[in-house]
Amino acid sequence: MSEHVSDSQLSMLIDGELSVAARAAVAAHIHSCPPCAERHDALIAVVSSLRLEPAAQWQAGATARLLGRLRRRGHDLALPIAAALAIAAAVLSTGHLVVIRAGFTLAHTALDTLATLAPGHLSVQPSATVAVLFAVAIVGPLLSLRLSKWR
């Protein structure tokens, strides 16, 4: 054995990880070497104090709380998704009405209104309007999902 026992040997001695022969050799050295005996005692003091501390225990209530959080996350997502889908359905329906020019005055009025609202009074194609609104209806729920994950 070298002049002094290593921290690793002392640690393994405390944990009962040394072989019988190694344990005897280390113990014999400790008894005859005051500095190593002091290091050994200091380690024992630290380990003893730590082992008196109660261990953190996973309780059944923790599992129930976790499930509660899972379900709340699901509810948090459901409302914005449902709202976005409803809006998308309404927009698509309106878009179809606009496209199908079958004597619906409302559709023509909507088109005229959109045309006057557009910058420079450019004519607004109903298919382009539907495409833009459809894109918003798709991106909206995706953004909602992404933002929820960031919470």
Next chain:
Amino acid sequence: MNRRSILEAAAGTPRLDPVTRRLDQPTTRRATLDETVAVAKAQRGDEQAFAELVARYGQPILSICYASTLDAADAEDLAQDVFLAAWRGLRRFRGDSAFSTWLFALARNRCIDRSRRVAARPRLMYEREGDRELGTLTSPDDSGRRTAAAIFAAAAKLSLPLRQALLLRDVQGLSYEEIAELQAVPIGTVRSRIAAARAGVVAEVSE
């Protein structure tokens, strides 16, 4: 209470016989379970199946989280975050490794992320119950609590891997093999980490 007397006070606590006494704290035990079926069900959104996995792995996950945070309340919050992340990411688990390997890696990464954001704030378990502040020494219990608090404060200064190994071994009572699995390192590395951590704590409280 000077730091030197901390060790002297600790020496008065019940001593372990290093030759004859082995660690007898309960280590994590895993119930018999068809894990593959449970994981597959959980991937399809079965919350009850996921709850079974949580019940099985809650203790080791909480152990590594507590060994990282040194605070029981923070540890439970972190463990819950780990399981929530596991629930969200479960569909990406392809079964290339054991579910425990995947879950433990997730937990390690969360502990690392947290340690980068927040320094460990050691708070002993009994301090949560509104114990009186540690003031002047009035009873042997106070001496022990001061000692434990000083040791935890020293452990908080260790690097995360050393701190985890130390707490997992000496507080949570895990075996070297269990710690090696949680930290995904060889057993020899676990031994080295524990030895270095204990020596580091001794050096800190002896200054």
